[in-house]
Each structure stands twice: as structure tokens, then as C-alpha cells.
Amino acid sequence: MALRGNLRDFTITQLLNLIKLANKTGTLVVEGPSETARVAFRDGKLAYAQIAQEDSSLAFVLFKAKKLSSVQYKSIQQRATHISDKELGLLLINGGYLSQEDILTNLQQHFANITQRLFTWVEGFFHFDNDSPPPEDRISVRLDLENLIIEGSRHMREWEQLQDEIPSLEMALKFTDHPGTNMRNVNLSVEEWRVVSYIKPNNTIRQIASATNMNDLEIRRIVYGLLEAGLVETSRLSDGITPVPSMRIFPSKDKEEQKSLINRLITRIRSL
Amino acid sequence: MQTVKMVVTGPFNAGKTQFIRSVSEIDIVSTERNISSASEKSVKESTTVAMDFGRITVDEELVLYLFGTPGQRRFDFMWEILSEGMLGFIVMVDSTRPETFREARSILETFHAYAPTPYVVAANKQDMKEAWDISDMRHVLHLDSKIKLISCIATDRDSVKAILLELLYSILSEMENGTK
Numbered sequence: 468m469a470l471r472g473n474l475r476d477f478t479i480t481q482l483l484n485l486i487k488l489a490n491k492t493g494t495l496v497v498e499g500p501s502e503t504a505r506v507a508f509r510d511g512k513l514a515y516a517q518i519a520q521e522d523s524s525l526a527f528v529l530f531k532a533k534k535l536s537s538v539q540y541k542s543i544q545q546r547a548t549h550i551s552d553k554e555l556g557l558l559l560i561n562g563g564y565l566s567q568e569d570i571l572t573n574l575q576q577h578f579a580n581i582t583q584r585l586f587t588w589v590e591g592f593f594h595f596d597n598d599s600p601p602p603e604d605r606i607s608v609r610l611d612l613e614n615l616i617i618e619g620s621r622h623m624r625e626w627e628q629l630q631d632e633i634p635s636l637e638m639a640l641k642f643t644d645h646p647g648t649n650m651r652n653v654n655l656s657v658e659e660w661r662v663v664s665y666i667k668p669n670n671t672i673r674q675i676a677s678a679t680n681m682n683d684l685e686i687r688r689i690v691y692g693l694l695e696a697g698l699v700e701t702s703r704l705s706d707g708i709t710p711v712p713s714m715r716i717f718p719s720k721d722k723e724e725q726k727s728l729i730n731r732l733i734t735r736i737r738s739l
Numbered sequence: 740m741q742t743v744k745m746v747v748t749g750p751f752n753a754g755k756t757q758f759i760r761s762v763s764e765i766d767i768v769s770t771e772r773n774i775s776s777a778s779e780k781s782v783k784e785s786t787t788v789a790m791d792f793g794r795i796t797v798d799e800e801l802v803l804y805l806f807g808t809p810g811q812r813r814f815d816f817m818w819e820i821l822s823e824g825m826l827g828f829i830v831m832v833d834s835t836r837p838e839t840f841r842e843a844r845s846i847l848e849t850f851h852a853y854a855p856t857p858y859v860v861a862a863n864k865q866d867m868k869e870a871w872d873i874s875d876m877r878h879v880l881h882l883d884s885k886i887k888l889i890s891c892i893a894t895d896r897d898s899v900k901a902i903l904l905e906l907l908y909s910i911l912s913e914m915e916n917g918t919k
Contacts, residue, residue, distance in 0.1 A: 631842065631845065634849050637852060638852040701848045716743070716824050716825065716826055717743065718741040718742070719741075722914065726915070728741075729911045729914065731801060732743070732797055732801075733907045735797040736903045739762055739896065739900055
């Protein structure tokens with residue numbers, strides 16, 4: 468029977484457990500609200516993972532992990548467009564730029580990160596394709612799922628807590644009027660500074676996440692830290708982007724009639 | 740017939756249903772169901788799963804509706820719908836349960852983001868000996884001194900009336916200042 472369904476009925480944790488226990492080989496395709504992930508397994512172990520809309524090439528993974536400089540990355544993009552990841556890996560190893568372990572470790576980390584992101588997806592459809600092995604031109608790994616499941620469950624708990632703390636990404640951020648700490652003396656990480664640099668009354672948290680290339684979990688984590696430190700607070704948008712209620716607040720547009728209505732309410736409540 | 744509405748929100752078991760019940764002229768339309776979470780079940784047996792709905796007739800032409808938001812966070816998809824077109828909102832906080840203060844703050848921010856209308860915060864259950872002081876609650880809830888944080892006993896009609904009046908005064912004040 469085809470393994471397919473809805474993430475509401477079957478969680479990522481359950482899916483990975485099943486794949487591990489059944490030693491499955493194939494590709495799990497998860498269609499989330501805005502992204503599609505393809506995660507390949509061989510004999511119940513993680514082999515490859517990719518978010519459809521994101522670059523998962525070896526060159527990009529190594530560049531993101533700071534194993535390749537931007538000059539090297541651009542050079543590969545320009546000159547080595549026709550070679551596969553496997554060929555590129557061999558070239559890098561033979562050229563003495565990187566070891567095999569470097570390449571595999573970074574790929575494992577990248578695939579693990581993608582898989583862990585899936586734990587925050589609660590909406591979407593999935594299907595498991597038995598006949599779809601990892602892409603042949605890409606380097607696959609063999610990563611046990613146990614630790615991924617444990618780590619993913621931790622992420623999920625953190626995600627749930629962060630969602631409680633920051634329920635909407637459609638809010639803006641502003642610096643607190645009287646922060647307990649002087650911003651100049653605060654030690655912020657590079658990622659935190661990037662977020663801070665985008666804090667403006669008309670930027671939503673989601674827009675900041677987009678500008679800083681962070682996913683929902685990453686931006687919530689950083690914003691939560693800034694909120695807890697008392698450096699920023701959430702605020703509504705100030706430039707009129709705030710969703711305007713479609714239902715009218717007052718039956719009349721006339722200001723005097725509106726005031727009269729409020730006064731009638733006051734009189735009535737007093738008389739209760 | 741003209742209708743206007745206010746929303747009563749706040750964490751689970753803050754006293755929203757009782758608040759509306761105290762002033763509504765109709766038996767409130769409440770959709771309470773048994774609680775699924777064990778931790779919440781230890782606090783009370785049922786909670787509002789859709790919304791409470793109370794009514795105060797002002798005169799022949801005007802009716803005020805009071806909407807209570809669902810008590811459990813998994814129904815928060817209702818919030819945006821409920822916030823549409825509200826005159827203002829009341830955030831109920833259980834003064835005896837500090838573990839809910841953070842959530843109350845979060846609900847307040849979410850509602851204010853949905854609709855930048857005036858609001859007041861009602862520190863409910865102030866008649867109970869475990870109730871936190873208003874000044875301590877203001878501090879923990881990160882409420883600016885301009886935001887009204889008012890002592891409340893949701894079972895007492897006069898107390899509920901006072902909260903509603905404070906919200907109406909805030910609405911009137913904003914209108915007179917030309918910010919609305």
C-alpha cells in the first residue's frame with residue numbers, strides 16, 4: 468500500500484520511525500505550505516535531502532559552510548556548470564582543497580538540517596516513492612535516523628514554545644524606549660546584528676526573516692532572544708500595512724455620530 | 740438595528756466566560772467542551788472551544804455584542820476572525836496564576852497586531868488571597884503606565900461594568916485626540 472497522507476494525521480517523527488524500522492529505500496516527498504522537500508533514504512538511513520526551492524549543490528553547501536570562499540564558489544559556478552557533485556568532490560579532494568571527511572561531514576550536516584526543518588511542518592502532504600533513489604549525480608551519505616529523530620523532537624518542542632512566545636510573524640519590531648541595557652555594550656552574534664539592522668516600524672518579522680534568509684524557526688529564536696533581553700518589543704506596523712479589519716467598527720463614518728454611539732454605550736453600561 | 744462589538748480575550752481559565760455572563764442580558768451562547776489536556780484538566784473541566792457570545796441592548800437602534808475568545812491556543816485561528824471590526828478588546832488575566840502572564844502578554848500583542856484598537860487589561864480574581872498585586876502584574880506583563888490595568892472580579896457585575904466603562908473611556912479619548 469502506498470505510503471502517502473497528510474502531516475496532520477502522520478507526523479514527521481512517525482514517518483522517520485517507520486522508514487528506520489522498515490529499513491526503507493526510496494524518497495520521501497513532503498509538500499509543505501510553501502516548500503517541497505525531497506528526502507532520500509537507503510536501507511533506513513538518510514542519504515540525501517533537498518528543499519526544492521533551495522540550492523543543494525555541493526558547491527553551495529561547502530560555500531555556506533565557509534569551506535569555499537566566495538571567489539572559489541563563483542569560479543565553480545562559472546566554470547564547472549557541467550560537472551556533477553561527485554566529479555566536483557573528486558576534483559576538490561585531488562586538488563588538496565578539502566578532505567573526503569570534510570565533504571561528507573558538511574553534506575551530512577546540510578541534509579540533517581533540512582530533515583530537522585521538516586519537524587516544524589505541521590501542514591502538508593507526503594508520499595514515499597520506493598522507486599526513487601537519491602539523485603545519481605549527487606553525493607549521498609549514510610546517516611542513522613535515531614539522533615535525527617531525537618534532535619528533531621527537541622526542535623519541535625522548541626518550535627512549539629517559540630510559537631507560543633511569538634505567535635505571529637506579521638508583527639513589526641521596535642527598540643524599547645528604555646532598554647535595561649545599552650545596545651553598544653551588548654554582545655550580539657552576527658545573525659542577531661543582521662536582524663537588528665532590519666528593525667524598522669514598517670518591517671514585519673517575516674520580512675526581516677526573508678531579508679536575512681532565515682527560516683521561521685531561526686528568526687523566532689533570534690527575536691525571542693532579543694525580546695527576552697529587553698532590547699526590542701513587538702509592535703504593530705506603522706505604515707498602514709496593518710491588515711485593516713474588513714468589517715466596519717462603527718455603523719457610521721461620521722465622527723460625531725461615532726462619539727454619540729460611544730456615549731450611548733457608556734450611559735447604558737452605567738445603568739446596568 | 741446597529742451593532743458594535745467588543746472582544747474579551749485572555750489565557751485559558753482567565754475568566755472570560757464569567758465576565759461576559761455577568762453583564763449579558765441573554766444566556767451567553769457558549770460552546771464549552773471537555774478539556775483534552777491533562778494539565779489544563781486539573782484546572783477546570785471544560786473550556787470555550789469556539790466562542791462565547793453575550794449581548795447588551797443599548798436602545799432600540801443599538802446593540803453591543805461581547806465575544807469571548809476560545810480558551811485553548813489550538814483554537815487561535817479564531818482570533819483574527821473575532822478581532823475584525825471590534826471597538827476594542829479586554830485582556831483578562833488570572834491574577835492568581837503567574838504562569839499564564841507570559842501567555843497573556845503574547846495574546847495582547849497578537850490582538851493588537853490584528854487590530855490596533857484601544858484595549859484594557861483586567862486583572863481578574865483580585866478577591867482571592869493568592870492574587871498578585873496590580874503593580875507587580877504591570878511589571879511582569881511589561882505594561883506601559885499608559886495602559887489601563889484594572890482590578891477585576893468577573894463574578895461581580897459592578898466590577899465588570901467598570902472594566903467595560905474604562906475601555907469605552909479609552910475609545911472616546913482616542914477619538915477626541917483625533918487618533919482614531
